[in-house]
Amino acid sequence: MKADVAATQRTVLSVHNLRVRYDTPSGAVTPLRDFSLSIGEREVVGLIGDAGSGKSTAALAMMGLVRPPGRLISGQVLFGGQDLMEMDEDQLRALRGKDIGIIVQNPRSALNPMLRIGRQIGNVYRAHSDASAAAARDRAIEMLRLVGINDPERRVAAYAHELSGGMAQRALIAMALSSEPRLLIADEPTSGLDVTIQAQFLDQMWDSVQQTGSAILLISQDLGIIANYCDRVAVLHDGRIVEDRPARDFFAAPEHPYSRDILGLQRAAASGVARTSEPVAPGEPLVEVTALAKAFPIHGSDKVVQALQSVDLSVGPGETLGLVGESGSGKTTVGRCLLRLEEPTSGDITYRGAPISGIPKEALRAFRRKIQIVFQDPYDSLNPRWTIRRVLQEPLDLHTRLGKAEKTARIRDLLEMVGLDQALIDDKPRGLGASAMQRLNIARAIAVDPEFIVLDEPTSVLAPQAVTGLIALLRKLQKELGLSYLFISHDLTTVRFLCHRVAVMYLGQIVEVGRVGQVFEDPQHPYARALLSAHLFPDPTRRRVDQDVPESLSGEIPSPVDLPRGCYLAGRCPFAVDRCRSEAQPLVALEDGRQVRCWRVIEGDLEGAA
Amino acid sequence: MVARYIFRRILVGTVQILSLVIAVFFLIRLLPADPVSRFVGLNSSAEAYAQAERNLGLDRPLLTQLGHYLGVLPSEGPGLLQGSLGTSWVTGTPVLTEIGQALPITIELLTFAFAVALLISVPVGMLAALRPGGAADRGVFAYSLFAGSQPEFWWGLLFVYVFFFVLGWAPAPLGVLSPLTSPPPPVTGFITLDSLIAGRPDTLFEVLHHYMLPVATMVFILSGPIIKMVRQNMVRALGSDFVLYARCAGLPKGQVARYALRAAMAPSVTLIGILYGFMLGGAVLIESVFSLGGLGQYAIRSVLAFDYPAIQGVILVITAISLLVYLALDLIHAVIDPRVAYG
Numbered sequence: 001m002k003a004d005v006a007a008t009q010r011t012v013l014s015v016h017n018l019r020v021r022y023d024t025p026s027g028a029v030t031p032l033r034d035f036s037l038s039i040g041e042r043e044v045v046g047l048i049g050d051a052g053s054g055k056s057t058a059a060l061a062m063m064g065l066v067r068p069p070g071r072l073i074s075g076q077v078l079f080g081g082q083d084l085m086e087m088d089e090d091q092l093r094a095l096r097g098k099d100i101g102i103i104v105q106n107p108r109s110a111l112n113p114m115l116r117i118g119r120q121i122g123n124v125y126r127a128h129s130d131a132s133a134a135a136a137r138d139r140a141i142e143m144l145r146l147v148g149i150n151d152p153e154r155r156v157a158a159y160a161h162e163l164s165g166g167m168a169q170r171a172l173i174a175m176a177l178s179s180e181p182r183l184l185i186a187d188e189p190t191s192g193l194d195v196t197i198q199a200q201f202l203d204q205m206w207d208s209v210q211q212t213g214s215a216i217l218l219i220s221q222d223l224g225i226i227a228n229y230c231d232r233v234a235v236l237h238d239g240r241i242v243e244d245r246p247a248r249d250f251f252a253a254p255e256h257p258y259s260r261d262i263l264g265l266q267r268a269a270a271s272g273v274a275r276t277s278e279p280v281a282p283g284e285p286l287v288e289v290t291a292l293a294k295a296f297p298i299h300g301s302d303k304v305v306q307a308l309q310s311v312d313l314s315v316g317p318g319e320t321l322g323l324v325g326e327s328g329s330g331k332t333t334v335g336r337c338l339l340r341l342e343e344p345t346s347g348d349i350t351y352r353g354a355p356i357s358g359i360p361k362e363a364l365r366a367f368r369r370k371i372q373i374v375f376q377d378p379y380d381s382l383n384p385r386w387t388i389r390r391v392l393q394e395p396l397d398l399h400t401r402l403g404k405a406e407k408t409a410r411i412r413d414l415l416e417m418v419g420l421d422q423a424l425i426d427d428k429p430r431g432l433g434a435s436a437m438q439r440l441n442i443a444r445a446i447a448v449d450p451e452f453i454v455l456d457e458p459t460s461v462l463a464p465q466a467v468t469g470l471i472a473l474l475r476k477l478q479k480e481l482g483l484s485y486l487f488i489s490h491d492l493t494t495v496r497f498l499c500h501r502v503a504v505m506y507l508g509q510i511v512e513v514g515r516v517g518q519v520f521e522d523p524q525h526p527y528a529r530a531l532l533s534a535h536l537f538p539d540p541t542r543r544r545v546d547q548d549v550p551e552s553l554s555g556e557i558p559s560p561v562d563l564p565r566g567c568y569l570a571g572r573c574p575f576a577v578d579r580c581r582s583e584a585q586p587l588v589a590l591e592d593g594r595q596v597r598c599w600r601v602i603e604g605d606l607e608g609a610a
Numbered sequence: 611m612v613a614r615y616i617f618r619r620i621l622v623g624t625v626q627i628l629s630l631v632i633a634v635f636f637l638i639r640l641l642p643a644d645p646v647s648r649f650v651g652l653n654s655s656a657e658a659y660a661q662a663e664r665n666l667g668l669d670r671p672l673l674t675q676l677g678h679y680l681g682v683l684p685s686e687g688p689g690l691l692q693g694s695l696g697t698s699w700v701t702g703t704p705v706l707t708e709i710g711q712a713l714p715i716t717i718e719l720l721t722f723a724f725a726v727a728l729l730i731s732v733p734v735g736m737l738a739a740l741r742p743g744g745a746a747d748r749g750v751f752a753y754s755l756f757a758g759s760q761p762e763f764w765w766g767l768l769f770v771y772v773f774f775f776v777l778g779w780a781p782a783p784l785g786v787l788s789p790l791t792s793p794p795p796p797v798t799g800f801i802t803l804d805s806l807i808a809g810r811p812d813t814l815f816e817v818l819h820h821y822m823l824p825v826a827t828m829v830f831i832l833s834g835p836i837i838k839m840v841r842q843n844m845v846r847a848l849g850s851d852f853v854l855y856a857r858c859a860g861l862p863k864g865q866v867a868r869y870a871l872r873a874a875m876a877p878s879v880t881l882i883g884i885l886y887g888f889m890l891g892g893a894v895l896i897e898s899v900f901s902l903g904g905l906g907q908y909a910i911r912s913v914l915a916f917d918y919p920a921i922q923g924v925i926l927v928i929t930a931i932s933l934l935v936y937l938a939l940d941l942i943h944a945v946i947d948p949r950v951a952y953g
Contacts, residue, residue: 060854063858065857067854068849092860093860093861093862093863095860096857096859096860097858097859097860097861098860101859102855102858102859104851104855104858106851109850109851109852110851110854110855111852112856112869112873113852113873113947113948114869114872114876114946114947114949115869123861124859124860127860127861127862127865159948159949161948161949175859176859
């Protein structure tokens with residue numbers, strides 16, 4: 001208790017033994033059992049925990065809100081010495097948005113789709129001040145400028161659907177900061193944003209909050225964000241805070257077993273088991289792609305979306321090639337073309353030297369047996385009405401002539417290989433959780449002994465600790481079965497851990513490809529540099545906010561319908577000169593074996609340029 | 611932008627109406643009906659039959675008849691293009707005149723009924739949405755099940771029995787004016803407006819009094835689906851992220867409610883338009899119970915009499931009004947919801 005009294009001097013908000021319960025028809029759920037947390041002035045506190053661990057519930061509860069049908073059962077939420085739980089609705093309303101601001105994930109759905117954003121920001125401002133409509137509008141413009149929106153006079157008139165995700169998130173933060181709250185709760189503020197945009201946004205949020213002097217509670221599943229922006233880390237597990245320590249201590253030596261789990265991947269990556277050192281078996285590439293292009297016609301127009309252009313890549317036996325890039329860069333389309341789920345517009349794909357476009361329909365099944373895919377969303381890619389047995393038996397029925405007992409034995413083997421309990425065999429996958437479902441997807445993919453697996457963002461919906469396990473599983477399977485992977489991901493931390501080589505894509509082109517060590521340690525292409533510098537590695541000793549970040553990309557990604565004539569990056573690139581804008585760039589090999597699509601790099605112009 | 615959109619919609623609508631007119635023209639003539647013998651009687655002489663056929667114009671080739679109806683054959687007299695819907699075979703009066711008398715009554719009935727129904731349903735639906743499963747919500751559910759499960763003419767009769775026969779609050783269900791009152795001189799055709807123009811408040815009051823019971827019946831029927839729809843949309847809006855966020859931002863209660871209501875009304879508008887279009891011809895049972903002489907009644911009379919020009923006229927008018935109502939509501943929808951693009 002003594003510590004509490006001392007802390008009240010500088011504590012903005014403190015929560016004690018908070019309990020939230022949802023009474024659902026299928027029974028009561030208690031996402032928060034005994035939740036306690038305090039946030040000091042100007043402090044940035046990170047809150048981490050699994051998906052569904054109650055982080056968002058906690059965020060709302062700190063404003064005295066809970067989504068129906070949930071209820072705040074007991075506990076205290078103290079703000080400025082007052083308990084929110086005892087306040088009436090009017091007092092709470094006056095507090096929300098004025099003293100505590102919040103920004104949430106999915107900013108576009110949090111903005112009213114029917115009101116111009118200037119009006120919305122103004123409404124919030126006026127709810128907490130006696131400003132006139134005109135003053136509120138001026139305030140909206142001022143706030144939009146503060147959060148880094150260009151041309152705020154024009155943007156106040158925009159509707160939410162006219163803004164990009166990053167822009168909508170900025171509008172939301174402008175709203176949340178308009179009354180200069182003493183605490184800003186940021187609930188996964190960058191989920192759904194591309195990494196380069198994410199970095200821009202977080203930097204901007206950091207700056208804005210420094211200017212308004214607020215404290216921040218930053219909720220995220222991304223350890224990179226936590227490490228780079230937070231002073232202190234709190235871990236939510238099982239409805240309680242299980243660990244609450246300064247960020248550096250936390251990342252250096254987590255105490256709680258759950259925290260250690262979460263940090264596992266980062267540990268492993270740091271301890272040098274990254275792939276760069278492993279030799280890759282020499283010999284003929286298994287899969288080879290040359291000059292692949294894919295254009296999607298736009299309905300009701302003669303224009304096309306250029307999804308892929310002159311993509312060249314190869315994957316050897318037992319090798320993992322990482323394919324990274326922001327959303328819309330064409331990563332997934334490459335994977336789909338490899339499986340012939342999508343017919344390329346032009347270009348060649350060969351498998352063991354034979355073109356796959358020439359495979360007749362009858363032989364396609366035999367070919368597909370050799371190439372499998374694991375999709376991003378484990379929930380969508382498993383039929384929830386089927387038992388696990390049936391899910392795994394389907395490929396065996398299609399591709400093998402095993403007897404019934406042999407199939408059962410094989411299914412049990414597969415479950416064991418992916419680390420699932422064999423006793424689950426006649427259960428439905430529904431209750432499994434994302435991580436186990438993704439393991440089941442992997443079991444299905446390896447059921448018929450493929451040689452090559454396309455992994456399309458298999459870890460993107462998983463919690464950090466589940467990601468660690470899945471990556472370890474993929475490496476184990478690769479070693480045991482000699483598999484080759486095409487690993488599509490936007491999470492550079494997992495790529496570094498799983499891949500031998502990596503290809504960076506931008507707007508349907510590969511801009512740089514090379515060994516993971518080369519590209520990650522010393523990226524050459526300006527886009528690869530920006531991508532790597534924007535990526536937040538979970539290392540609190542090299543925080544982005546403590547450093548001078550080099551001039552990064554500016555502006556927004558061009559539309560793949562109207563691509564620039566020269567280099568696609570020229571409009572955003574800090575190194576662009578006239579020649580870049582007029583000349584299309586070919587992918588050229590450097591001396592060290594990697595390939596780069598930038599003439600200035602090739603001619604050595606950019607050496608030493610940060 | 612908007613003007614171009616309206617122009618295009620009207621152009622497309624005109625083409626649609628024209629196609630429908632032509633299709634209906636042939637479809638009616640495919641009916642296994644013999645309008646001629648209906649007029650001259652089954653036992654008439656062949657000569658009288660032929661004479662009647664000639665009078666109705668049914669002796670000429672089909673395409674000539676169509677050309678005449680559309681008005682593209684100047685020698686045959688005025689048609690659709692000249693603004694004529696032909697002459698009723700039963701009464702000999704131009705169809706346009708007859709519809710001109712029946713349509714305003716139906717429109718007045720529907721407009722009053724929809725206005726009152728919305729005034730009642732929107733707040734009630736909102737109330738039900740605030741506490742799903744609460745007392746108001748359960749009451750609304752019971753009511754809409756009860757009101758919707760029985761045919762409207764039955765409710766009409768029941769209302770007549772209670773409010774006219776037992777309580778005596780309403781006038782006899784015999785049209786929009788008592789037989790002794792002379793109607794105001796027609797200017798717009800809408801009897802309420804005409805009474806106003808003629809400066810006869812007593813007549814206006816009488817008309818409204820006569821509309822009271824049929825409107826009440828319709829409101830009783832219409833409110834069920836409208837309340838349910840408003841409730842449904844409101845529940846969705848209240849559960850949406852932006853309403854939750856508005857609460858997080860500390861907006862006053864009334865403003866949060868307005869955010870939600872606006873989101874709930876946008877999709878409701880479309881359904882109300884469809885209901886309105888449907889009721890143009892579908893109000894016939896209520897019109898009949900109260901002897902209002904509206905468009906639905908006129909349509910039924912024409913169909914039973916094989917009065918081809920009248921049937922065609924009614925279909926044309928209902929279609930045209932429906933399309934205009936849809937257009938108007940789409941424009942309203944776009945005003946409420948900026949995401950709606952004119953495309």
